[in-house]
Amino acid sequence: MTLQLGILLSAKRYRRLLSVQTDSWRTAALTHERTSGVRLLLAPPTHLQMDAAGTRMAAATESGWREDVVEPIPRVFYNLLVRPVPAEARALRDLNGDQRVVLFNETNRWDRSMINGILAAIPETQSLVAPGEPFGLNPPGPGLCLVAPTRRSLRDGALLVETGMGGRIRYTDLHDGRTGTVVRKEWPQSLPLRVAPRHLQLEYLSGWPVGPEGPVEWRFYLHRGETGAWAVAGSVAKRDAIRIGSPRERCWPLAEALSLTFGAEGPALAGRLQAAALSVMEGVALFLPGIAHAALDFWLDQEGRPTLVDLAGRFRLDWLTRAGESRAYQRLWEHPVHFAQLLARTGVEKLHVDFGRSWGR
Amino acid sequence: MWISVVAGAASGADLQLPPGIRTDAPGRTYLRYGIGRVGVSVARPESLGRPDRPGMGQHPDFPAPVIIRPEIIRKLCIRTEPVYRMLLAPGGIEIGPVLGLLLGNRNHWYTGSYLNREPERVAEVGRRTGGLMVAFSPRTLSLRDGCAYGLFFDPTRSQWSYGALPIPSIVHRRSFHQPPHSIERLWELGVQVFNSRRYTKWELYQILSRDEQLRRHLPETAAVTDGREVFDMLGRHESLVLKPSELSRGRGILFVSNDDGHFRVQDCRSGSAPVTTRLDPEQLAAFLAGEIADHRYLCQAKIELATIDGAPFDIRVVMHRTPNWQCTGMECRLAGPGQLVTNIAHGGRALWLEDAVQEAFGDAAAPTLVREEAVELARRVCHLLEHTGESFGEFGIDLALDQRGNMWFIEANVIPTFHGFESLDRATYRRLLAAPLLYAGHLAGFDVWGG
Numbered sequence: 054m055t056l057q058l059g060i061l062l063s064a065k066r067y068r069r070l071l072s073v074q075t076d077s078w079r080t081a082a083l084t085h086e087r088t089s090g091v092r093l094l095l096a097p098p099t100h101l102q103m104d105a106a107g108t109r110m111a112a113a114t115e116s117g118w119r120e121d122v123v124e125p126i127p128r129v130f131y132n133l134l135v136r137p138v139p140a141e142a143r144a145l146r147d148l149n150g151d152q153r154v155v156l157f158n159e160t161n162r163w164d165r166s167m168i169n170g171i172l173a174a175i176p177e178t179q180s181l182v183a184p185g186e187p188f189g190l191n192p193p194g195p196g197l198c199l200v201a202p203t204r205r206s207l208r209d210g211a212l213l214v215e216t217g218m219g220g221r222i223r224y225t226d227l228h229d230g231r232t233g234t235v236v237r238k239e240w241p242q243s244l245p246l247r248v249a250p251r252h253l254q255l256e257y258l259s260g261w262p263v264g265p266e267g268p269v270e271w272r273f274y275l276h277r278g279e280t281g282a283w284a285v286a287g288s289v290a291k292r293d294a295i296r297i298g299s300p301r302e303r304c305w306p307l308a309e310a311l312s313l314t315f316g317a318e319g320p321a322l323a324g325r326l327q328a329a330a331l332s333v334m335e336g337v338a339l340f341l342p343g344i345a346h347a348a349l350d351f352w353l354d355q356e357g358r359p360t361l362v363d364l365a366g367r368f369r370l371d372w373l374t375r376a377g378e379s380r381a382y383q384r385l386w387e388h389p390v391h392f393a394q395l396l397a398r399t400g401v402e403k404l405h406v407d408f409g410r411s412w413g414r
Numbered sequence: 415m416w417i418s419v420v421a422g423a424a425s426g427a428d429l430q431l432p433p434g435i436r437t438d439a440p441g442r443t444y445l446r447y448g449i450g451r452v453g454v455s456v457a458r459p460e461s462l463g464r465p466d467r468p469g470m471g472q473h474p475d476f477p478a479p480v481i482i483r484p485e486i487i488r489k490l491c492i493r494t495e496p497v498y499r500m501l502l503a504p505g506g507i508e509i510g511p512v513l514g515l516l517l518g519n520r521n522h523w524y525t526g527s528y529l530n531r532e533p534e535r536v537a538e539v540g541r542r543t544g545g546l547m548v549a550f551s552p553r554t555l556s557l558r559d560g561c562a563y564g565l566f567f568d569p570t571r572s573q574w575s576y577g578a579l580p581i582p583s584i585v586h587r588r589s590f591h592q593p594p595h596s597i598e599r600l601w602e603l604g605v606q607v608f609n610s611r612r613y614t615k616w617e618l619y620q621i622l623s624r625d626e627q628l629r630r631h632l633p634e635t636a637a638v639t640d641g642r643e644v645f646d647m648l649g650r651h652e653s654l655v656l657k658p659s660e661l662s663r664g665r666g667i668l669f670v671s672n673d674d675g676h677f678r679v680q681d682c683r684s685g686s687a688p689v690t691t692r693l694d695p696e697q698l699a700a701f702l703a704g705e706i707a708d709h710r711y712l713c714q715a716k717i718e719l720a721t722i723d724g725a726p727f728d729i730r731v732v733m734h735r736t737p738n739w740q741c742t743g744m745e746c747r748l749a750g751p752g753q754l755v756t757n758i759a760h761g762g763r764a765l766w767l768e769d770a771v772q773e774a775f776g777d778a779a780a781p782t783l784v785r786e787e788a789v790e791l792a793r794r795v796c797h798l799l800e801h802t803g804e805s806f807g808e809f810g811i812d813l814a815l816d817q818r819g820n821m822w823f824i825e826a827n828v829i830p831t832f833h834g835f836e837s838l839d840r841a842t843y844r845r846l847l848a849a850p851l852l853y854a855g856h857l858a859g860f861d862v863w864g865g
Contacts, residue, residue: 146520
C-alpha cells in the first residue's frame with residue numbers, strides 16, 4: 054500500500070517550488086514513489102484542512118509539482134519549516150495536537166541552552182559541550198570564549214573572545230571575520246553585537262579551533278531511519294561560520310581534512326567524531342523524541358578534543374556535493390522517508406522516547 | 415523527618431538510616447521513591463548510636479543524612495540535590511515526595527527558562543513539602559528505561575536542569591496537549607494524575623445543568639450546529655454571546671443582538687477593540703454558516719453584567735483542594751476601556767471583590783453576602799465536577815453579577831491563571847501557585863499542611 058507522506062514547508066517556499074520545472078525535491082519524490090511506494094505531498098501547514106475529506110497539496114509529476122485535492126489526507130507529516138510565521142506556528146501546533154496525525158520534526162530550531170543543558174546532563178556527551186553561562190555585564194575570565202546566540206546560527210552573531218593578561222579582550226566577529234580589541238571596562242558596550250545580549254550566552258572553549266588551512270567546522274548530517282535509530286548520512290569539513298584569517302568559504306571531505314590536520318591520527322579521530330555525533334543525537338532525542346534530522350558542527354582543538362558548536366535543523370546541502378559526497382544527499386531523503394514508514398506502521402503513540410537508545414541506565 | 419540523600423557505603427547494607435532514628439523497619443525492607451520500589455537491606459539503627467546533634471531532621475535546613483548505595487540511587491533515579499521527607503512504615507521506607515508537572519507534547523518548548531517563569535511556586539513548594547519536582551512530557555516517559563527524561567528543579571543551583579528522572583507518584587497535569595491514552599498509561603503505571611480532564615464549555619453546561627440548584631445560575635445555552643439555534647434564542651433574548659466551546663481566556667467571543675429587524679454583531683476575536691457590524695437576517699445566516707457553524711461554538715443568553723463606570727466586571731473564585739475544596743482567592747476583573755470581555759488578557763484589570771461590589775452597587779449589596787454566595791456556588795461546582803469520576807486539584811471559577819445582583823455561573827477553568835492576583839497581592843499569588851503542588855504532596859502521603 055502506498056504511504057502518503059506530507060512534507061510541510063513555508064507558503065513562500067511552496068509557491069516557489071510550484072513555479073519551477075526542475076528541482077532536487079521533485080526528483081527525490083519521484084524516486085521514492087517508484088522505489089519505496091511512498092508518495093511525497095507538499096503543503097504549507099496553513100493550507101491543510103484536516104477535518105475535510107480532502108485537502109490541497111502538491112504532488113510530483115514528470116513536468117513539475119502539481120497542486121490538487123488529495124484524498125484521503127496524509128496522516129504522517131514531516132515538518133521542514135524553519136522560521137514559521139505565527140499562523141504557520143499555530144497550524145503546526147494544532148497538527149501536533151491532532152490525535153489522528155503523526156507529526157515529526159515539529160520544529161527545526163532549538164534553543165542553544167536547551168541543547169547544551171541536555172548534553173551536559175548525559176555522561177557520554179557532557180565533555181562535548183563547552184561550559185556555559187549567561188552573557189552578562191561582567192567580562193569572561195581568562196581564556197577563549199564563544200559568545201553565541203541562543204536561538205540563531207553562529208554566523209548570525211557569534212563572537213570568539215579571548216581574554217589575555219592585563220585584561221585586554223580580543224574578539225573575532227564570526228559574521229565577517231573582523232577582529233578588534235576592547236578593555237574590560239568597555240565590555241560589553243564596545244563589542245560588535247548583532248544579537249540582543251539577553252539572547253546570547255558565553256561558552257568557554259578548551260582551545261582555538263583548528264583545521265586544514267585554518268579553523269573549520271567538522272559537520273555531520275544525521276537522520277533517523279527505518280528502525281528509529283540514528284544514522285550518519287554524510288560528513289564534511291567546511292569553513293563557513295568560522296572564517297578567521299581566511300574569509301573564503303571552502304570544504305573538504307571530512308576524512309581528508311582530518312588527515313591534513315592531524316596526520317596519522319586522522320582516521321581514529323574520524324571514528325571518535327562520528328560516535329560523538331551519534332551520542333549527541335541519541336541523547337537529544339531522549340528529550341526531544343520528535344526530532345528526525347540535524348546537522349551537527351564540531352570544532353576540534355589542537356589536541357583533537359571536539360566541542361559541539363551548532364546543532365541545526367536547517368542546513369546547506371551543497372557542501373556535500375562540493376565535497377564529492379553525492380550519495381549522502383540521497384541518504385538525506387531516504388532516511389526520513391523510512392522513518393515515516395515506521396511511524397505510519399506504529400502510530401502516533403510510538404513517536405516516543407523509547408525509539409532511541411537509553412544511556413547510563 | 416527531613417532528610418538528605420548521600421551516596422555512599424551504607425555500613426555494608428543498601429541503606430543506612432540517620433543515627434538515633436527509631437524505626438520498626440526490619441533488616442530488609444522496601445525503599446519507595448516516586449513509583450519506583452526496590453528491596454533494600456537496612457543498617458540497623460541501634461548500631462548507629464545517638465543522634466549527632468539535637469533537632470536534626472526536624473527542619474528542612476537541618477536534614478538528617480540517609481546514606482544509600484550508589485547502585486540503588488541509580489536504579490531508582492534518586493536525585494541527591496533536594497531535601498526530602500522520609501516516611502517509615504511497616505511496609506517500607508519512602509523518600510519523597512516526587513511530584514510531577516505533566517507538560518504537553520511540544521517538547522522543544524519546555525526549557526529551563528520557560529519553567530523558571532514561576533520561581534515563586536517552586537520556592538514555596540520546596541519550603542513546605544521538600545522533595546523532587548519533575549517536569550516531563552508523556553513522550554519522554556520511558557517504560558524501557560523506567561524513568562522520565564525531563565527537567566527537575568535543582569535547589570542547589572536554583573534552576574531547572576535536565577536528567578533521567580524518577581517517574582513521580584503524583585502528577586499535576588499542566589497541559590492538555592497530550593493524547594488521552596498517555597494519561598491512561600500513567601494511571602496504569604500507578605501514577606495518580608490530577609487535573610485529569612478539561613471539560614469544554616458545552617460539556618460543563620451539560621454537567622452543571624443536571625443540578626437543580628445550579629441550573630438557576632446558568633444562562634440559557636445551546637450548542638451552535640447550523641446557526642438556527644442563534645435565531646431561535648434571539649427570539650427569546652435581546653442579546654447573545656457566542657463562545658468557542660474549547661477556548662479560554664476570552665478568545666473567539668462574539669456578541670449578537672437584535673437591532674430593529676437587523677442584527678448587531680460585535681466581534682471580539684481580534685483581541686483588540688470589538689468590531690461592530692450590522693447585518694440583515696440573510697447576512698447573519700451566511701456569517702454564522704461561514705464562521706461559526708463547524709467551529710464548535712455555543713450561544714448563550716447575554717447577562718447584563720454589573721458595571722463600574724460603564725465597564726462590566728466578573729468574579730474569579732479560585733478553589734483548591736486543601737485537602738477539602740476551599741476558596742483560596744477571590745478577585746474581580748473589570749473589562750478594559752472599550753472592551754466587552756473582562757479577561758486580563760484583553761486589557762482588563764483586577765480589583766478586590768469588596769471594592770467592586772461597593773463601586774457597582776453602593777449600599778444596595780453586602781460584599782460579605784456576595785462572597786459567601788460565590789464560595790458556596792463555586793464549591794458546588796467543584797463537587798459536581800469531581801463526581802464525574804475525574805480528579806481535580808484546582809479550579810478558577812468565573813461568576814458574574816447581573817445589574818440586579820443575581821449571581822451567574824460563567825466558566826470553570828481547570829488550569830487557571832492568576833494574573834489579577836499577581837498585581838493585587840503577591841503573597842496570595844504565591845500561595846495560589848503553590849497550592850496544587852501542596853495538594854500533590856498531600857496525595858503522595860506527606861504532611862504538607864502541618865497536621
